[in-house]
Amino acid sequence: MNIRWEGVMPAVTTKFTKLDTLDLQMFEKNLKAQMDAGVHGIILGGTLGEASTLEEDEKVQLIKTTVNLVSQKIPVIVNIAEQSTKGALKAAERAEKYGAQGLMMLPPMRYKANAHETVVYFSEVAKHSKLPIMVYNNPVDYGIEVTLDMFEELLSFSTIQAVKESTRDITNITRIRNRFGDRLKILCGVDTLALESLLAGADGWVAGLVCAFPRETVAIYELAKAGKIQEALAIYRWFMPLLELDINPQLVQNIKMAEVATGLGTEHVRPPRLPLQGAERKRVKDIIDRSITNRPMLPSYKK
Template identity: 40%
Template sequence: MSQTTWRGVFPAATTQFDAGYAVDLDATQSVVNMLVEDGVHGVIAMGTVGENNSLRAEEKRQVLAAVVEAVSGRVPVVTGVSELTTELASEYIRDAQSIGADGAMVLPAMVYVPSEAELEAHFRLVAAASDLPIMLYNNPPAYRVSLSIESLQRLADVPTLRTIKESAPDSRRITDILNACGDRYQVFAGLDDIALEGLLLGAEGWVSGLTNAFPRESIALWDAVQAGRLDEARAIYRWFMPLLHLDADHDLVQSIKLSEAVMGRGSERVRMPRMELSGQRRADVIRMVETARDTRPSLIAAE
């Protein structure tokens, strides 16, 4: 079974909005371009952090086209596929291939909590709608359904299902997947505050939220692990951890976009029903980001 060439740090890029909360394609291209210039290995367009489900159908196509244009083949562009129905997800992944995406990160159908058979059927039908390599997204806390090891084994006959973004908060899942499925699937760490554990256990990449604010530090963590410099990796991870915990909170999108804004990389605007952070929570996140900015490990070059 052929694998993708996806490896490394793939930020779940933000979708930018203007003052009237319309999609700002120029600003979205700007944040994506900065990430690529900072050395990320791939880009996830319109994942959770990219507010996929806050976008209208035509906006999703426009954002994806803008991201593909901005990246211009420098790194893979993987688009989130997050829809209410299997039919809509199939339509979107077909369009994504035509627009020029390099792959798709496919989520369970939104809102409805499927049975195991329904979840497998959803993934099979969406995969059949295009030739794109697919990253399955397992995030039980957010989507109230877990992609079981048994389901992964049954889905192994679908050739375009290549990668698993594992966002269960239990790092044991990665070893269980590798033990059960061997090298059939690539595994990516999908939750920022167990990223190092995931990479040490065999994950070949990291889909990250806080990379939007601190891309060079995220890449330094990846590089240290790949080179076996574990003391360095632990030092970066311990410095980073207060911020990485934000990725596991219910307001992760607002927190990540605020972090991005504090670092001068984007706007904190989010679409309703999300609202920008306020009060003590906003002050706490700003303090955390500023502390991280001002106390970066000496091994990370200043920007």
């Protein structure tokens, strides 16, 4: 499958039971809701989420379950966030072996690689894997920026095709487009900048709150791309208090609370994460409750 690198691609949460095992039944329910809403791809193992807590066999199980359920209708993309080049190569090999169609890839974790080391790291995976790659550029959370000059080198590999743009600098979309045209596809990686990014020319949106609100998320994308800006803006303004729950250290707990409210998940997280408590729990619950109460009627948005 060739990946078009456009549209809404949920970075899906990992579902757990109260016994801290994978909850594949709820995971499949959520995936089906995403597909019914019209998402354009599924991303497994988001790094700010719980992927770093998963055992290798659990990652394999999630890939196999997703690939089987999606059944070639949309691409399955596996995130790579490893400490070593050896680990990244192994993760890419595992993703390909079990049927994933693409990779989303961060620079090396923990060690703050310089520009040359970062380029070589990405290049080694591009050399050894057939899967297309979306570079995850998030210097705010991970401390390493993949600059345009670095992309100039990386784009010598045909499999490096897209960027998850999370610099928080909207003008970077225009810089990328001016320099590389359509050679490098751009997907917004920050929920609270999604509509602005789409209007600036981004091709898609790697989303978080989509896990609880898939139809609203896809509607914003489709309406914006169809030029129905006021309709998209009305939904986006309603959505913003929820989207702000994604730019928070407890984003996983926040999103899982929202999933409970829409019947698409549970609050079970893997320690050291714990469900929200006290005043913060009340604050988040109030935001979710108000949003559910005022949930908008959506216009027809599917193509």
